[in-house]
Amino acid sequence: MQSISKINLLNLPNIFLRTISFSSKLQLKEVFETREGNSLVIKGVHAESGREPFLLKNVSEACPVCSSGLDIKHTDVLILSQFVRSDGCMLPRRITGLCTKQQKRMSTLVTMAQKAGLMPNLNPPNSKNDPKKRGGWKKYHKYFDETTINVR
Amino acid sequence: MTTLKRVQQWATFARIWHVFDASWQNPFDSAQLLKKYLLGLYKPIYHPMNDCGDHVIVINCSDVALPGEEWKKRVYFHHTGYPGGASWTLAHELHKKDPVLILKKAVYNSMDGNLQRRYTMERLHLFPDANVPAKLMGNVSNQIRQIRPIPKRLDHYTQKEIEEYPKLIDYPKDYILR
Ligand SMILES: [Zn+2]
Numbered sequence: 193m194q195s196i197s198k199i200n201l202l203n204l205p206n207i208f209l210r211t212i213s214f215s216s217k218l219q220l221k222e223v224f225e226t227r228e229g230n231s232l233v234i235k236g237v238h239a240e241s242g243r244e245p246f247l248l249k250n251v252s253e254a255c256p257v258c259s260s261g262l263d264i265k266h267t268d269v270l271i272l273s274q275f276v277r278s279d280g281c282m283l284p285r286r287i288t289g290l291c292t293k294q295q296k297r298m299s300t301l302v303t304m305a306q307k308a309g310l311m312p313n314l315n316p317p318n319s320k321n322d323p324k325k326r327g328g329w330k331k332y333h334k335y336f337d338e339t340t341i342n343v344r
Numbered sequence: 345m346t347t348l349k350r351v352q353q354w355a356t357f358a359r360i361w362h363v364f365d366a367s368w369q370n371p372f373d374s375a376q377l378l379k380k381y382l383l384g385l386y387k388p389i390y391h392p393m394n395d396c397g398d399h400v401i402v403i404n405c406s407d408v409a410l411p412g413e414e415w416k417k418r419v420y421f422h423h424t425g426y427p428g429g430a431s432w433t434l435a436h437e438l439h440k441k442d443p444v445l446i447l448k449k450a451v452y453n454s455m456d457g458n459l460q461r462r463y464t465m466e467r468l469h470l471f472p473d474a475n476v477p478a479k480l481m482g483n484v485s486n487q488i489r490q491i492r493p494i495p496k497r498l499d500h501y502t503q504k505e506i507e508e509y510p511k512l513i514d515y516p517k518d519y520i521l522r
């Protein structure tokens with residue numbers, strides 16, 4: 193389940209490296225890049241997301257959030273963290289598979305949770321990861337009202 | 345007067361001490377709640393001329409939460425009385441100066457302006473953190489329930505709790521993890 197490509201860096205343009213794959217592209221992958229002297233090794237390793245045993249069954253036509261019937265608040269960080277990358281960036285609809293309404297609502301809730309400092313570990317690497325170290329008014333506790341979200 | 349009646353009489357008119365944790369609470373909603381205890385409005389013997397208010401100790405005043413962007417929108421006005429003596433202070437500036445003042449002003453403004461207000465405020469004991477003198481804490485016999493639940497940060501959950509929480513979505517098969 194591994195695709196390893198070992199190419200001499202001096203001969204090939206950089207963009208070309210990404211396209212080489214010996215296994216099926218349609219698998220959940222984690223990409224590792226290691227540099228050994230003159231050669232760059234790019235490994236695409238098939239990874240388990242670990243979510244299958246805990247995934248809610250969705251038998252309806254609706255999107256996962258609509259069919260769950262949950263009233264999600266901005267403090268429900270265990271749910272909201274499922275829709276973001278490790279740097280706190282919202283996943284696109286192509287990947288989350290939500291309907292437009294819920295995608296908009298979830299991204300607003302994620303922003304609220306981040307502003308309230310409830311997901312400080314999902315941040316870009318240069319972040320200080322502590323809401324108390326923010327400047328000025330941003331370091332104090334704040335909460336948000338979900339009824340202000342305007343989703344048509 | 346029987347012993348029971350005497351104790352009942354004593355319990356009715358004694359001042360009760362309450363404690364309230366202000367962390368993650370809206371100070372203006374809390375003021376409406378604390379006012380009830382400070383004035384004794386919840387007592388069957390309440391009357392405006394009856395001095396039956398309780399003491400309230402508020403801890404963690406520096407951890408109050410304001411909704412949305414109110415820390416930089418709410419303005420406190422003060423005038424020294426001299427010409428040009430007006431000043432406007434934003435809520436976060438006031439909070440930095442004294443972490444107790446926002447709650448103090450909220451409670452003060454929630455009550456009617458009469459001669460009793462200053463004396464009622466004397467029964468409100470505000471502390472920026474949980475360090476309350478043992479002499480005061482020894483009087484406490486009741487805890488006031490918080491209005492808003494304290495939210496739990498994602499990094500305060502264990503890795504196991506995060507992994508085993510029910511999942512709404514799974515990544516598509518061609519997704520590259522990052
Ligand atoms: Zn939907």
